Amino acid sequence: MSKSLKRASTGLALLLAAGFAFGANAAFDGGAAEGSASPAEATASETSFGLGRPATEEEIAAWDVDVSPNGDGLPEGSGTVVEGEEIFNAQCAICHGDFGEGRDRWPALSGGEDTLTAMRPVKTIGSYWPYLSTVYDYVHRAMPFGNAQSLSDDEVYALTAYILFLNFIVEDEDFELSKANFTEIEMPNAGGFEPDDRVEEGHYRADADPCMSDCKPEPVVITMRARVLDVTPDSNSEESEVDSSVD
Amino acid sequence: MADRTKERGPDSSRRAILKGGFALGGAALTGLAASRTAIAQTSDPKITELQDWNRYLGVGVDAAPYGMPSQFEKDVVRRNVPWLTADATSSVNFTPLHELDGIITPNGLCFERHHGGVAEIPPQDHRLMVHGMVDEPLVFIMEDMKRFPRENRVYFLECAANSGMEWRGAQLNGCQYTHGMVHCVMYTGTPLRNVLNAAGVKTAGKWLLAEGADASAMTRSIPMEKALDDCLVAWKMNGEALRPEQGYPLRLVVPGWEGNMWIKWLRRLEVGDAPWEQREETSKYTDLLANGVARKFTWAMDVKSVITNPSPQAPITHGKGRTVLTGLAWSGNGTISRVDVSLDGGRNWVEARIDGPSFDKAAHRFYYDFDWDGSELLLQSRAVDSEGFVQPTKNDLRAARGENSIYHNNGIQTWLLKSDGGLENVEVS
Numbered sequence: 001m002s003k004s005l006k007r008a009s010t011g012l013a014l015l016l017a018a019g020f021a022f023g024a025n026a027a028f029d030g031g032a033a034e035g036s037a038s039p040a041e042a043t044a045s046e047t048s049f050g051l052g053r054p055a056t057e058e059e060i061a062a063w064d065v066d067v068s069p070n071g072d073g074l075p076e077g078s079g080t081v082v083e084g085e086e087i088f089n090a091q092c093a094i095c096h097g098d099f100g101e102g103r104d105r106w107p108a109l110s111g112g113e114d115t116l117t118a119m120r121p122v123k124t125i126g127s128y129w130p131y132l133s134t135v136y137d138y139v140h141r142a143m144p145f146g147n148a149q150s151l152s153d154d155e156v157y158a159l160t161a162y163i164l165f166l167n168f169i170v171e172d173e174d175f176e177l178s179k180a181n182f183t184e185i186e187m188p189n190a191g192g193f194e195p196d197d198r199v200e201e202g203h204y205r206a207d208a209d210p211c212m213s214d215c216k217p218e219p220v221v222i223t224m225r226a227r228v229l230d231v232t233p234d235s236n237s238e239e240s241e242v243d244s245s246v247d
Numbered sequence: 248m249a250d251r252t253k254e255r256g257p258d259s260s261r262r263a264i265l266k267g268g269f270a271l272g273g274a275a276l277t278g279l280a281a282s283r284t285a286i287a288q289t290s291d292p293k294i295t296e297l298q299d300w301n302r303y304l305g306v307g308v309d310a311a312p313y314g315m316p317s318q319f320e321k322d323v324v325r326r327n328v329p330w331l332t333a334d335a336t337s338s339v340n341f342t343p344l345h346e347l348d349g350i351i352t353p354n355g356l357c358f359e360r361h362h363g364g365v366a367e368i369p370p371q372d373h374r375l376m377v378h379g380m381v382d383e384p385l386v387f388i389m390e391d392m393k394r395f396p397r398e399n400r401v402y403f404l405e406c407a408a409n410s411g412m413e414w415r416g417a418q419l420n421g422c423q424y425t426h427g428m429v430h431c432v433m434y435t436g437t438p439l440r441n442v443l444n445a446a447g448v449k450t451a452g453k454w455l456l457a458e459g460a461d462a463s464a465m466t467r468s469i470p471m472e473k474a475l476d477d478c479l480v481a482w483k484m485n486g487e488a489l490r491p492e493q494g495y496p497l498r499l500v501v502p503g504w505e506g507n508m509w510i511k512w513l514r515r516l517e518v519g520d521a522p523w524e525q526r527e528e529t530s531k532y533t534d535l536l537a538n539g540v541a542r543k544f545t546w547a548m549d550v551k552s553v554i555t556n557p558s559p560q561a562p563i564t565h566g567k568g569r570t571v572l573t574g575l576a577w578s579g580n581g582t583i584s585r586v587d588v589s590l591d592g593g594r595n596w597v598e599a600r601i602d603g604p605s606f607d608k609a610a611h612r613f614y615y616d617f618d619w620d621g622s623e624l625l626l627q628s629r630a631v632d633s634e635g636f637v638q639p640t641k642n643d644l645r646a647a648r649g650e651n652s653i654y655h656n657n658g659i660q661t662w663l664l665k666s667d668g669g670l671e672n673v674e675v676s
Contacts, residue, residue, distance in 0.1 A: 052385035105333035116539035138526040141464040203643035220592030226417035226672035
């Protein structure tokens with residue numbers, strides 16, 4: 001085990017702007033845990049402890065592969081729809097289907113347009129995802145499932161281009177996606193997200209003194225029973241009709 | 248129950264009970280007063296006859312270097328629901344809440360949620376990198392981490408999808424399945440701010456990306472205020488090293504916030520000026536509303552409770568009379584100030600008794616002791632937290648969000664207690 005190199009303290013006190021605008025997250029109380037200094041009270045004496053060693057550029061480059069919506073983090077490279085199709089068929093279609101429709105319970109990557117208000121929405125890259133950067137980043141870091149981080153930068157560009165084609169976001173099979181034109185692509189549901197505003201819901205904090213007696217005018221009636229569905233493990237049930245979102 | 252285990256073992260007797268076989272002998276269904284009246288009492292052979300364990304030696308102190316629960320508790324296990332997912336390596340299992348008491352979850356029963364299976368990492372090979380908008384990017388080994396000042400904190404961890412299968416209505420029979428994506432343990436670690444301050448966060452560094460070392464390379468964006476407030480980098484749970492399935496050797500602790508952010512096998516912390524909009528905060532962990540718009544960054548887990556006993560997996564087998572009703576309550580906003588219990592589906596409520604420690608953003612244990620008259624009841628619990636938030640009904644939530652949110656279902660749970668002591672997961676008007 002290598003000994004860590006002793007480092008001189010940077011001696012920088014960390015100063016935080018107070019009253020950071022926190023979205024609409026009423027659940028955050030901003031108070032430090034009891035018995036610990038608040039961030040604003042952090043002083044040079046408790047900043048470093050002389051632990052750790054400097055990270056090398058090569059180490060950072062090896063692990064820092066994340067890509068942001070503005071394109072930060074994109075590597076040099078490019079790939080076409082046609083190139084992506086070949087890679088997809090060889091490495092992805094076995095789970096995700098020839099057209100990204102998803103096989104069995106594996107995720108669908110395409111389709112689902114205009115289903116977000118339907119009773120059973122189909123949330124795919126084309127119908128739901130806000131940013132193309134997430135496609136590149138996620139495929140690069142975590143796919144193929146069981147063989148992650150085996151794709152080259154160019155292969156990920158090609159696959160991303162092909163996924164755009166499968167979702168009719170680009171129509172030309174000769175389309176080439178590259179670092180240069182990456183941020184020109186706008187995803188269909190880019191505007192489909194809003195900050196957490198749960199606190200605005202009427203029931204959320206009606207009062208801290210809820211009704212205790214005679215809260216409903218009529219006797220309560222049962223409207224649904226889980227045993228009718230019968231999908232609990234060990235209940236001798238077969239395949240369920242319910243959908244789940246765990247993947 | 249004990250007298251039935253001799254012939255068929257605890258499992259079979261439990262199954263018989265779950266199927267409604269409550270014939271436990273004459274006194275079982277009589278009330279408290281009747282059972283105390285000596286009606287030609289026959290003697291109990293468990294007392295009058297010498298038992299094996301009264302006579303023969305048991306195993307010695309060298310038999311179990313790491314102890315396990317009694318053989319009679321072997322059905323107290325995590326369970327999964329195979330149809331939920333395509334593959335068990337990107338899936339979830341469930342804590343057996345109905346078998347537990349107090350507020351601390353035993354390490355071996357803490358629910359698991361992985362996206363690329365359990366990474367098996369030799370601690371000497373693990374590294375934590377801090378880089379980005381910092382004065383000096385750093386690398387730490389595990390030995391370094393254990394030289395930081397330590398804190399011990401008890402927190403609940405709840406999956407954002409806990410109770411998610413119940414959005415459209417009652418679906419799974421048992422609080423293990425409806426509420427079991429939660430656990431509560433004591434963590435030992437160092438405040439995340441110590442690690443960040445060591446590298447020196449620049450003024451523009453308003454966000455933190457945390458990443459895991461497993462095959463899913465799990466990433467989440469965390470606002471710097473939270474990172475510097477009460478987050479921990481932890482290497483122990485309930486006094487011992489993290490279990491591999493809980494992130495050994497190192498995990499992030501994000502008190503009160505959805506479990507997905509508690510990055511396991513933590514290997515990288517990047518400081519930046521904007522959120523990264525990763526897969527787990529765009530495709531997943533965003534909450535679709537009825538109008539087709541989705542909420543993002545719904546970090547906090549709201550006030551919630553569930554009655555764990557009696558419940559569908561834990562029927563009443565003692566018949567009428569004295570009955571202990573118990574459950575868990577928790578809130579990502581702080582502590583639990585009160586839990587109310589209803590026996591009539593929410594028409595009338597009584598205040599339950601909270602027992603045990605009350606820690607910030609930790610599970611709380613409540614009890615309601617009452618005499619059951621054998622009639623059908625609709626059991627509910629409703630928690631109130633220290634910020635004044637009241638646990639809503641499921642219908643309240645559906646009215647506000649629709650039925651496709653998937654995540655953050657903290658609605659009030661109803662159990663139908665039937666006169667035979669069995670229970671069902673139901674929805675009520």
